[in-house]
Amino acid sequence: MPNWLQIMLESLWPLLSAAFTFTAPLTLLSFALGLALGLVVALIRLFGPRPLVALVRFYVWIIRGTPLLVQLFLIFYGLPSAGIVLDAFPAALIGFTLNVGAYTSEIIRAAIGSVPKGQWEAAYSIGMTWSQAMRRTILPQASRVAVPPLSNTFISLVKDTSLAAAITVPELFMAAQRIVATTYEPLILYIEAALIYLAMSSVLSHLQVRLEKRLGRYGGFIEARS
Template sequence: MDLASLLALAWPVMLKGTGYTLLFAVSSMLLGLPVAALVTLVRVLDLKILARIAAVYVSAIRGTPLLVQVFIVYYGLPGVGIELSPITAGILTLTLNVAAYMSETLRGAIAAVANGQWLAGTSLGLTRHQTLRFVVAPQALRAAVPSLSNSLISLIKDTSLVSVIAVTELMLATKELISTTFQPFPLYMAAAGIYWVLSLAFEQLQRKLEKRLAYPN
């Protein structure tokens, strides 16, 4: 089979797989952001028991492989009566995973804001929560954008791991094509190219967001 015929055969299948990849990445990022914000909030405000639970959650996610987390959610939860579809399990796992990493990004960005900003909020009669919301968080968000964008780009690549639970995202679609065409090199190169293009697209969005949030000169 020549290259043109191979690509003509592979393109529709890989395009569908790319759609699932975007579904997983974008859904998990959108769902993970509020989870990350909540985890960051309870830790920064040191809400006692909740802060400890949040710290354990972050530690557990960062200390275990994403592949193991996928297995726990999809294959382990049915053992306690919770059965999820492959797509739901994939999105849930990726959401919990990326939220833990983003919460650390947000927490680090908040810690980088000068302590004088907290004191300024106090001098204005704001509570710690109000100072965080109106004074510190907007400044921290600007600093966190590059790292949050990196999390999204990493998430696009991490979606390949959900192929182990039979979701036909880009990687599994590529493997299925290889099993019928026996052309691994061009198909893997095509998949790598698609991942790269997706990453470049989100890098452009990152730059636009950074410019929008930048302080005026």
């Protein structure tokens, strides 16, 4: 057996274990919390009072205008100087959540804005309140429009979690770095890590395509944009 293949086989389980133990939970939790935050921010941007609108616009501006790696460093390495000390995983979770929240808020805001005004009028005409119209009429249509960009955000997040290695989260890329330190084979290990990321992204991309086809089959995208 070639030496490079033996190294890849021996390191496969440690890499997969790190992916399942840290990369996957960090991705899922960050996206779920970021999506909830993005929905709140989007609703404030569209319907909130001016002071809150200005506040959330400032938040989105800051997050979208600065690198994610810098944000992680500020949270993990910067906050301790202000007396706030966080473990690596919670710091990464906060950083990714804030980042995802800013980007998904723009996606959700655009999706809600794409729903024709006639849908609001139709909901009000049958006696719905604002919250009922939003929950029963507007959000279901907007969610269909938002599925493709939100799916892309989720797939990008899977790869972006590799940045958590910079603040010592023992996820997939950090596991590869640790194995490199003992095997002195960076090319082999980093290619293997890249292939694992590629496999995860490919599976998620396939699921995204199937989800979009399913929504399209029921007229989801057409109805939401007509």
